[in-house]
Amino acid sequence: VTLLANILIDGIAYGMVLFIIAVGLSVTLGLMRFVNLAHGAFAMTGGYLAAWLVGEQGWPFAWGLLAAVVLTGLLGMLLEALVLRRLYRRSELEQVLFTIGLTFLFVATANLLAGPEVQLIPLPGWLKTPVDLGIRTLPAQRLLVIAAGLAVLLLSAWVLGRSRFGIWLRATVDNTGTAASLGIPVQWVYALTFGVGAALAGLGGILGAELMPLEPYYPIKYLVLVLVVVAVGGMGSITGSAVAALALGTIETASKYLASDWGSLFFFLSMALFLAWRPQGLLVARRA
Amino acid sequence: MSGRFPNFNEQETRMGKKMNWLGAALLAVGMVGAAQAQTVKVGIIAPFSGPFAHYGTLFRAGAEAYVASQGGKIAGQNIEFVWRDEGGPNPANTRTLAQELVVKDKVDYIGGIVFSPNASAVAPVIQESKTPMVIFNAATSDITTKSDYYIRTSYTLWQVTVPAAQHAAKKGYKRVVTAVSDYAPGIDAETAFKAEFSKLGGQVTESIRMPVRTTDFAPFAQRIKASGAQAVYVFLPGGPPNLGFVKAYQENGLRQAGIEFLGTAETDEFDLQKFGDSALGLTTLFHYSGARDSAANKAFVAAVNKQNKEAVINYATVGAWDGMYVIHKMIEATGGKRDGDKAMAAAKTLKWESPRGPVAIDPNTRHITQNVYLRVVEKGAGGLLINKEVQTFPAQVDHGLVK
Numbered sequence: 001v002t003l004l005a006n007i008l009i010d011g012i013a014y015g016m017v018l019f020i021i022a023v024g025l026s027v028t029l030g031l032m033r034f035v036n037l038a039h040g041a042f043a044m045t046g047g048y049l050a051a052w053l054v055g056e057q058g059w060p061f062a063w064g065l066l067a068a069v070v071l072t073g074l075l076g077m078l079l080e081a082l083v084l085r086r087l088y089r090r091s092e093l094e095q096v097l098f099t100i101g102l103t104f105l106f107v108a109t110a111n112l113l114a115g116p117e118v119q120l121i122p123l124p125g126w127l128k129t130p131v132d133l134g135i136r137t138l139p140a141q142r143l144l145v146i147a148a149g150l151a152v153l154l155l156s157a158w159v160l161g162r163s164r165f166g167i168w169l170r171a172t173v174d175n176t177g178t179a180a181s182l183g184i185p186v187q188w189v190y191a192l193t194f195g196v197g198a199a200l201a202g203l204g205g206i207l208g209a210e211l212m213p214l215e216p217y218y219p220i221k222y223l224v225l226v227l228v229v230v231a232v233g234g235m236g237s238i239t240g241s242a243v244a245a246l247a248l249g250t251i252e253t254a255s256k257y258l259a260s261d262w263g264s265l266f267f268f269l270s271m272a273l274f275l276a277w278r279p280q281g282l283l284v285a286r287r288a
Numbered sequence: 289m290s291g292r293f294p295n296f297n298e299q300e301t302r303m304g305k306k307m308n309w310l311g312a313a314l315l316a317v318g319m320v321g322a323a324q325a326q327t328v329k330v331g332i333i334a335p336f337s338g339p340f341a342h343y344g345t346l347f348r349a350g351a352e353a354y355v356a357s358q359g360g361k362i363a364g365q366n367i368e369f370v371w372r373d374e375g376g377p378n379p380a381n382t383r384t385l386a387q388e389l390v391v392k393d394k395v396d397y398i399g400g401i402v403f404s405p406n407a408s409a410v411a412p413v414i415q416e417s418k419t420p421m422v423i424f425n426a427a428t429s430d431i432t433t434k435s436d437y438y439i440r441t442s443y444t445l446w447q448v449t450v451p452a453a454q455h456a457a458k459k460g461y462k463r464v465v466t467a468v469s470d471y472a473p474g475i476d477a478e479t480a481f482k483a484e485f486s487k488l489g490g491q492v493t494e495s496i497r498m499p500v501r502t503t504d505f506a507p508f509a510q511r512i513k514a515s516g517a518q519a520v521y522v523f524l525p526g527g528p529p530n531l532g533f534v535k536a537y538q539e540n541g542l543r544q545a546g547i548e549f550l551g552t553a554e555t556d557e558f559d560l561q562k563f564g565d566s567a568l569g570l571t572t573l574f575h576y577s578g579a580r581d582s583a584a585n586k587a588f589v590a591a592v593n594k595q596n597k598e599a600v601i602n603y604a605t606v607g608a609w610d611g612m613y614v615i616h617k618m619i620e621a622t623g624g625k626r627d628g629d630k631a632m633a634a635a636k637t638l639k640w641e642s643p644r645g646p647v648a649i650d651p652n653t654r655h656i657t658q659n660v661y662l663r664v665v666e667k668g669a670g671g672l673l674i675n676k677e678v679q680t681f682p683a684q685v686d687h688g689l690v691k
Contacts, residue, residue, distance in 0.1 A: 007507075013504075115598075116341060120562055120564070136510070136540075137539075210535065213528040215339075215527065216339070256502070257507050257510070260496060260497060260508070261497055263500075
């Protein structure tokens with residue numbers, strides 16, 4: 001029973017980290033249909049900014065986090081307006097090539113500015129203390145990640161499903177021309193959505209840094225993991241990404257407890273099975 | 289330089305005999321040849337790009353600092369370094385690089401190499417061309433058995449792990465868990481610990497192998513905690529895995545549960561400051577600490593700082609520095625001429641005071657015999673973390689080859 005509880009607790013914590021890192025990509029790749037392999041680069045940017053603001057400039061953690069997320073979002077909007085916008089109508093291969101090139105640019109820049117070492121975001125005392133859950137302790141930081149994951153999930157579900165902006169976005173993605181003729185500011189919608197995607201990536205980079213430490217090769221190292229979550233969860237389905245992240249996180253954690261010699265076999269095996277079962281995403285029933 | 293002149297004169301007289309229109313050209317070629325021969329060429333293979341580029345930087349800082357500390361010349365010879373990028377683990381490519389160094393650049397010595405498979409791949413090249421090769425890092429035991437021209441100035445996992453098992457046994461531990469990264473060096477470390485610890489009457493109750501791409505180490509920490517072990521022997525590659533494991537060790541309360549952390553390179557100076565206070569009190573067994581209190585080490589640290597202020601003082605830097613010492617002695621023994629066998633014969637008898645302490649080259653394995661230290665992470669001057677040497681295991685050989 002303790003083992004089962006351990007698997008569930010660690011699995012949910014790990015799954016939430018996966019979700020929070022992947023949710024931004026679910027927005028850009030899933031909703032905007034833009035093959036954004038530079039997603040990890042935005043996550044790294046957010047993390048590096050937070051590390052710099054909190055670690056070097058001595059900002060309080062909460063403000064540093066907020067500023068880093070906003071700045072990453074602005075950088076995303078800027079890049080969208082300047083270059084990425086021109087790629088929407090290009091083939092997917094061109095999008096892949098461009099964004100992976102962009103990723104290498106970020107890798108080299110991070111290496112140049114901060115060096116090859118791992119960067120740490122200093123946590124305030126209240127996040128460092130382990131919290132007693134009765135059967136075992138869990139670092140407070142993990143609890144924050146779980147809470148933040150839930151908040152992002154609820155907020156984005158509301159924005160996309162209920163708000164005016166969500167309606168605009170879905171209209172714009174489905175048919176840009178018609179949406180524009182209906183008076184929807186499509187360029188702003190795209191830029192803002194991309195910015196939000198980048199900001200969420202940044203948030204994931206910061207909160208996930210405890211498990212996925214920040215270093216120059218971060219964007220490439222964790223790209224596969226993130227793509228798996230989005231693919232299994234289904235394009236553009238944020239709830240799907242959350243379910244996928246929690247399921248995969250729990251499976252990976254269980255395999256670490258019970259069969260670690262098999263490495264990541266079960267993670268990728270379950271990915272293959274999920275995709276075979278529900279190719280459109282976990283929450284989308286297969287259409288006949 | 290003077291040792292070179294007979295050679296030069298010889299060529300000149302030979303050419304004087306048939307001084308025709310070709311003679312002038314030949315003379316010019318001869319002079320160039322002679323001028324080149326006054327410089328000893330040392331090829332260094334190391335990662336200079338990509339995720340492991342810091343090794344290249346540290347090797348370079350250590351090697352260049354050594355030459356600078358000798359006044360820019362070694363045994364009266366000019367030294368010319370030829371740097372080649374190893375990139376990452378890529379044996380075929382490394383072999384090509386070594387071939388080019390020997391055939392095209394005509395180097396007299398090769399040094400460097402971070403990854404064990406790369407080091408092994410070079411064997412046929414150095415064996416055939418009789419080029420002495422000094423390994424600055426690659427730490428798998430059997431490499432030096434693959435050619436007679438290997439010398440190693442780093443360490444092997446067996447060399448530092450056997451003292452770790454002895455320390456555990458001496459502390460009276462009966463049950464220890466091993467937790468290693470699941471790849472060749474990790475398995476090597478696990479085997480070494482098990483062999484020595486069970487010989488001393490202890491028991492390795494569980495051997496956990498952690499997938500290389502693990503990011504969340506909490507499950508492993510919980511398993512170790514639940515196992516009821518008195519200590520955990522760990523092996524992890526540097527960088528993120530290392531940081532992740534130590535964090536999990538702390539956060540899951542393994543220290544409070546009284547499970548001692550026994551590592552080797554985990555608290556290496558390259559990562560050390562990044563751990564923060566969570567590293568305080570971690571015990572490791574290793575052959576070099578940048579904070580070692582000795583005159584030789586202080587001179588070494590000063591020389592490297594002068595060469596490259598950014599360079600971290602750690603096992604890679606000292607591996608390159610001592611590697612250059614061995615090359616220095618080989619140049620001295622051969623008068624700067626290319627003579628692999630004579631150079632190797634000289635290298636096998638070396639014994640000197642290194643920044644890491646007294647060391648020697650074992651003539652049979654051509655691996656460095658050195659002290660291994662039990663170290664504890666402490667706060668040093670200026671609030672920086674250091675590995676404080678608290679106990680010495682003197683003159684350890686490579687226990688992987690010498691049983």
